[in-house]
Amino acid sequence: MRHVKYHEYAVEFYEDMKSKFVQEWGSPDLTVDFTSIPEAGRREMWTKVVTATVRIDDEWKKAQAFAPDRAEGCHVPNPKVAAQTQCLDSGPTVDPDLLNGAMKESPCQGIANLIQDHENYHARKCKQLLDSDSRTWSFVNALGETETHRAIRQTPAGHAQEEIDAHGINIGGLKEMVAKLDSEKRCRTSFTNATLVCTIGAGDFSMHTEQRIDGFVCGDPLANPWTIRQTVVARGGAPRSAEFQTPAVEWDSEEDRRESEVYRNARKGSIPSASGGGWMMAYRDHPRPSMIIRNFRISMCIEPAEEVVPVRIEVTEGCK
Numbered sequence: 348m349r350h351v352k353y354h355e356y357a358v359e360f361y362e363d364m365k366s367k368f369v370q371e372w373g374s375p376d377l378t379v380d381f382t383s384i385p386e387a388g389r390r391e392m393w394t395k396v397v398t399a400t401v402r403i404d405d406e407w408k409k410a411q412a413f414a415p416d417r418a419e420g421c422h423v424p425n426p427k428v429a430a431q432t433q434c435l436d437s438g439p440t441v442d443p444d445l446l447n448g449a450m451k452e453s454p455c456q457g458i459a460n461l462i463q464d465h466e467n468y469h470a471r472k473c474k475q476l477l478d479s480d481s482r483t484w485s486f487v488n489a490l491g492e493t494e495t496h497r498a499i500r501q502t503p504a505g506h507a508q509e510e511i512d513a514h515g516i517n518i519g520g521l522k523e524m525v526a527k528l529d530s531e532k533r534c535r536t537s538f539t540n541a542t543l544v545c546t547i548g549a550g551d552f553s554m555h556t557e558q559r560i561d562g563f564v565c566g567d568p569l570a571n572p573w574t575i576r577q578t579v580v581a582r583g584g585a586p587r588s589a590e591f592q593t594p595a596v597e598w599d600s601e602e603d604r605r606e607s608e609v610y611r612n613a614r615k616g617s618i619p620s621a622s623g624g625g626w627m628m629a630y631r632d633h634p635r636p637s638m639i640i641r642n643f644r645i646s647m648c649i650e651p652a653e654e655v656v657p658v659r660i661e662v663t664e665g666c667k
Contacts, residue, residue, distance in 0.1 A: 365507035377505030399503035434473035537563035565666035598631035610643035
């Protein structure tokens with residue numbers, strides 16, 4: 348699912364860029380016909396279109412630094428070897444070394460094929476655009492040379508829309524791959540005997556309790572709910588057990604930080620002696636499957652308000 352998140356991030360980026368250019372240019376048009384522009388203004392419009400398109404591509408290169416999972420070394424496209432199909436007046440072109448390099452860095456053949464599909468889509472759109480109108484127009488550039496170009500060209504909004512559609516191909520293909528893998532071979536991720544403690548009071552009047560937690564999930568540990576068995580043991584009392592399902596959040600993600608803050612704020616409730624309390628699971632699968640339980644103790648516990656409990660993860664094939 349990490350690859351899906353990367354391409355969803357790309358779609359959000361290009362949708363934002365498209366919206367900005369539609370607003371700036373005051374038009375939702377995806378193409379521009381240069382022969383419809385008064386001859387005196389064609390060169391200026393050409394410069395404007397080319398500059399804006401380059402701007403989009405440059406902004407995307409910067410935005411990739413903030414793409415999901417890049418900091419964790421997940422297999423998302425490396426911008427240094429990313430392929431890019433260009434639409435020239437003579438037809439679509441792509442650097443074969445860059446394309447082969449991007450495909451070679453893919454973690455599996457299925458994802459490599461989707462990179463090829465992505466660039467093939469750009470090539471088809473270029474050919475469709477060129478085949479739609481054979482008219483040309485010319486202007487003299489700053490070097491005194493005559494440039495001749497096709498009459499129809501994408502606007503910046505059109506360029507962004509094509510990227511939205513291309514990344515949509517990756518999203519659809521990846522989701523199909525995930526569904527197929529999940530149905531053919533579901534992994535079971537589990538942990539046992541994670542222990543959370545709380546001591547209330549002191550000396551002979553103290554009460555020590557332990558929560559012993561076991562859990563497992565079938566398939567994607569972040570997309571699917573975990574089945575949890577929790578046993579509470581208090582000194583002098585009988586163990587009490589409960590089974591329920593709960594999700595895990597992605598370790599060190601925005602959701603992780605947001606939910607942690609909710610628990611912290613609950614501890615500041617209007618009834619201090621009974622405020623707060625709870626735990627949540629944070630999981631990551633890179634560089635290896637790992638999990639922690641964030642324990643937020645109630646105010647009455649004498650132990651620290653927060654505790655991070657490392658969890659030993661086991662991944663096995665097959666799931667029942």
